[in-house]
Amino acid sequence: MSFRDYVRKVDPYVPGEQPRSSSVIKLNTNENPYPPSPEVLKAMEGVSLDSLKLYPDPDCTQLRHAIAENFGVKDDQVFVGVGTDDVLAMAFMTFFNSGKPILFPDISYAFYEVWANMLGIPYEKKPLTEEFRINAEDYAGENGGIVFPNPNAPTSILEPASFIEGILRKNRDSLVIIDEAYIDFGGESVIPLVDRYDNLLVTQTFSKSRSLAGMRIGFAIGSPELIGYMMSVRNSYNSYTMNRTALAAGVAAIQDTEYFEKTRKAVIRTRQHAVNRLRELGFTGPAPAGNFLFTAHETVPAKEIFSKLKDRGIYVRYFSKPRIDNYLRITVGTDREMEKLYEALASILQ
């Protein structure tokens, strides 16, 4: 037997395309169309060249404190990582070791299945309803843990906090991860529930509402006990995951609440307008709560629209998967980018 026979079996996640050309209108990976707060640049310029020779703070003290302050929790209730993906992967490694299947929706963030496969975690995918809603009854009974995004992706459908609380109540012995990557675009976060539910871990990201996809910052909030477990696993993996510029950028981004409010509201406004414009063009789909729309055309197949848009330099996301292969996921861009999208669609559909 050679070492080749023991290579870990994986089925990697495939991210949306990252075209190099800046002339592309990029509505395919749910990035924010606005730049980060100008305070981010100042903070990063404040990181001296000389300081880079030294390891960063392994405890990420200042960033965790800034996040804790923003959400009114204690510093030891905050875990930070290299994007939500790092945070979620650590959470899977930390908590999903019971051998019992973890539960997540059949239509959801594709990485849950990838992590489960890579880590040998058994899982059951629970089908969304015909209307792409999560069925609360599916998330009860013995299980190895629960994870889903709220709003869900790629559907952009939001559930109210009361819905999440219902699931938490029925799963007091299971860890429930609510992935709030898109919550700032109109949803109610369940972070306030972490003090009442010791089985709740909430994750969020700086990649969407804080316009910092390029800096890779995600975080989790939970009880000090849960965060302590995750810190121990992280410190058994890599003591220093966050580099000095990421730590500085994160603090500045979360402290500029005015800029955050302004840009997230702009995205919401553009999204609401997009719903109407797309409807006029013959598109339907669930009411969106993220910074993206999930939409199908009444007559023209999604795949065709996807590829004709791409020919015109407009990238949206198409998933060649059961149940959703006639839908497009369209990230909300600037008003100007969206006007170009509507124009292109009108021309494609005419």
Place this chain on the structure above:
Amino acid sequence: MSFRDYVRKVDPYVPGEQPRSSSVIKLNTNENPYPPSPEVLKAMEGVSLDSLKLYPDPDCTQLRHAIAENFGVKDDQVFVGVGTDDVLAMAFMTFFNSGKPILFPDISYAFYEVWANMLGIPYEKKPLTEEFRINAEDYAGENGGIVFPNPNAPTSILEPASFIEGILRKNRDSLVIIDEAYIDFGGESVIPLVDRYDNLLVTQTFSKSRSLAGMRIGFAIGSPELIGYMMSVRNSYNSYTMNRTALAAGVAAIQDTEYFEKTRKAVIRTRQHAVNRLRELGFTGPAPAGNFLFTAHETVPAKEIFSKLKDRGIYVRYFSKPRIDNYLRITVGTDREMEKLYEALASILQ
């Protein structure tokens, strides 16, 4: 049973202290005493605020290319990660799944054991000789893989490339990882052997000889096949591990070969001087090949010296572990920092 019963059992790595005060003389975590190349600052300033809203290049194309060019290998022979720790953790996950024990020295980088424990990988620690040398005969016969640093840490002892090649020959069916974190301070890298040995993976870091501990950049070089396996596992964990500033900083650092040569030679020069000065003060220890010395005093216990140095604001590393609990690991600082160390030692030992 509650979720608490299934939390992953770990025994985290304990990094050296990271004191906040800038008046401390920090000789405890093997950082470079010189700042990174000034080109790094320029490169980081070239990362626009606007670009941070977009995900970084998941393939790290430019950084991998710059590293490949530097070592005369192909781009697809290079894997990059968030420091060598990320790279090694990924390599453990990718390759050490046979259920057979992996082998590493009893006195070595402590993280090997931490990763093995966390990932449930069986292992055997092979005792170094009385002189802290690796015994090649210990690394033969059936095993689940092999990993050790060259130069070894915390001993700073270098083995020649021929020694590594002997181990590679005896282990054609096992993956052998040579962790060359400190190779640039006087050793001969075995990177040229990767084309002849498909079972060899070599890791290096930007944290030591490139003065970029604060940016978290490490890499592995091996056959395109090995690197392909690691990329798949990485893409099953986190598609975007390297943020935009780290990618830019890394390219600039590796391209400034002149600065690299200048600073690494300065460290070597100071180290050679330190060997003599410490000998005069009654210290002994193996000939150092890393940017640190491993040394014991002939009469005064290491623990006492460690703590008296700390009282004087000079941090070195002390390991309260069998066989090495009378040794100090002292990072090579600037000449000025080292003069202060010698003064403090003279005063402590008088």
